[in-house]
Amino acid sequence: MDIKTLDHQYVANTYKRFPVEIVGGHGSIVTDRDGKEYIDLGSGIAVNAFGMGDPAWQEAVIGQIHKFQHTSNLYYTEPCARLAQMLCEKTGMKKVFFSNSGAEANECAIKVARKYAAEKKGPDYYTILTLENSFHGRTLTTLAATGQDEFHRDFQPLTPGFVHARANDLSDVLEKAKAHKLAGIMIEVVQGEGGVITLEADFVKGIAALCQKEDIVLICDEVQIGNGRSGHLYGYMHYGITPDVFSTAKGLCAGLPLGATVLGEKVENVLGYGDNGSTFGGNPICCAGAISTLSRMDEALLAEVQAKSQYIVETLTGAKGVKAVSGLGLLLGIAPERDCATVINECIEAGVLVLSAHGKVRLLPALNIPMEQLRKAVEILRDVLAR
């Protein structure tokens, strides 16, 4: 049986896969079963920050595999402690809880907000405000946080205590903050899954001011836009705000599962012994990979991300067949005049992998994609969009 048939027979039906079986890759080039090469503008949904098989990343990960692979969180390990130090020193935050995914990182952020508010203001201050059209994960609690009804329909009852306000509508946020006893407000500064919607600066600053004034825990979900993708180390830095908590995952270890909930001064000691835990969280191989990844996200790389972003935006804005270009850094959304699925399939046929998000073509290339490959891929995309 070929792999596609096997997959359809034995893997749960949750994913509508593109008709491509990937067998290998190098950098931003991936190869399918037939030996066809593609330029990858998706990077495994923002995970492969340095593309496929990056040598420095491989060396860090394989080096740790040769030492030991796992200890459990009952023991101290150097990669975990050093990565936590690095995350704090690069952001000014104070402590880190490690998990395995974005959803878990958000669950921890929500627990922190609820415990902080319960202790500070009382047990009825448990509601978390999130935005319509957001995406925060697939667990029942992070689904409740996700402000998109179509994800909720078949899984009721979800965790109670979530309320959604309209993105980029500060008066709606202020109204709902008055009507509910809030523990926290959680935002993605660019709503990735929701269609690459960038939050406006006044809106984000307004939320930060509200959180400060009312002592509400401000959580930034940096799972997709974080780790250099915005052209800043974390997306919130673009706005000049400081969250109390940020969560991240996807690109953090550039290809292995690692989630992190990063705590600022206000909440650094909210979690005590036994308040959270994870068997795999902070795995030494993943942490060694993340140390390598984060140590390369310096000013030079971030400037490169911004320059590549500018190239894509300038090339596609106003191009034939393009309604609009949105996003930040190397998380960009192209609203096509033609049907989005058709555009994506024609790109794949032409040798370029792109993703979708709410009717837009979503681009999430590796941060280090060579300019020559990016140029070639964007020209193909431009031609497909113009058909």
Ligand SMILES: *Cc1c(COP(=O)(O)O)cnc(C)c1O
């Ligand atoms: C992908 C994503 C998540 C969920 O991450 P998982 O690792 O799939 O659990 C949460 N928030 C945002 C913004 C995401 O893009």
